[in-house]
Amino acid sequence: MDRDGLAADVVRRMAHLTASVRHRQGTAFAELGLTPAAARALHELDPDHPLPARDLADRLSCDRSNVTALVDRLEQAGLVERRTDPADRRQKTLVVTGDGRAVRDRVAEVMSDSRLLAGLTDEELGTLRDLVWKVSDGGLPEPCGPE
Amino acid sequence: MDRDGLAADVVRRMAHLTASVRHRQGTAFAELGLTPAAARALHELDPDHPLPARDLADRLSCDRSNVTALVDRLEQAGLVERRTDPADRRQKTLVVTGDGRAVRDRVAEVMSDSRLLAGLTDEELGTLRDLVWKVSDGGLPEPCGPE
């Protein structure tokens, strides 16, 4: 196989692997009563450093308008509270509740569950790490987000 | 960083990379007048071996009901034709048209465009291929699809 074919195959398999990961995470999140997007949102909220909704949208690389529905659900589930910022009453600070902390910890566990790579030796894993880093550092001008 | 943290980081970065690839592909498909799902559907259709819609759904790992809308758009764009199978009039065979062939070739090019990995040497690329293969072969019971 030529270089292009090889590279294309690697990209295809990586896409397959991450699709598999997303699928497993989705079912795990559902067991927590969260949709994948809501889980990601909760995960981005640091319980010790509350954020305005606008910053959460930035972290999720999505429009602010989407955050409203996401936070609606998290708030309804008692995991997050909206508090109007006294310093700037336009902003609403998103505060993770006690329950929210616990669920967020579980979300973090699910997200860092890497049974996917269990078949690799420590050395192979290190090598893979180096290669993936090299690609993700130098690979693209804009790794994500709108153009 | 411990092994779990390392593995989680690799998974996270791979997800980031494939999200980036999907994003670039999405914009390329849009320039062809296709949504990502429609592009994938067209890509799965072999111009030399027409398929019934049911088989396309199988290849896309999605419900048959979705194929209808997908093929609607492809047909409207003149890329695909529905032909009732004379041998079993329930089935509709999906035939890629002349225009469809050309667009499908472009879709295939976009899908195998791997500028993402341009920064790797041939040797590194080979190593990455081996590692990704090892993971994707032994990694998971069900690589995709419903449970």
Added chain:
DNA sequence: TATTGTTATACTCTATAACTATA
């Protein structure tokens, strides 16, 4: 005038269930 959060709206993707025409 500019910004924050919200609402209204629309489109894509996907799934389930019911319908039709065939077999």
Added chain:
DNA sequence: TATAGTTATAGAGTATAACAATA
């Protein structure tokens, strides 16, 4: 009765545009 394709419907995710409150 079983299957192929369709339709209707629903929900998640994401985007744009307009709006109210605030700066």
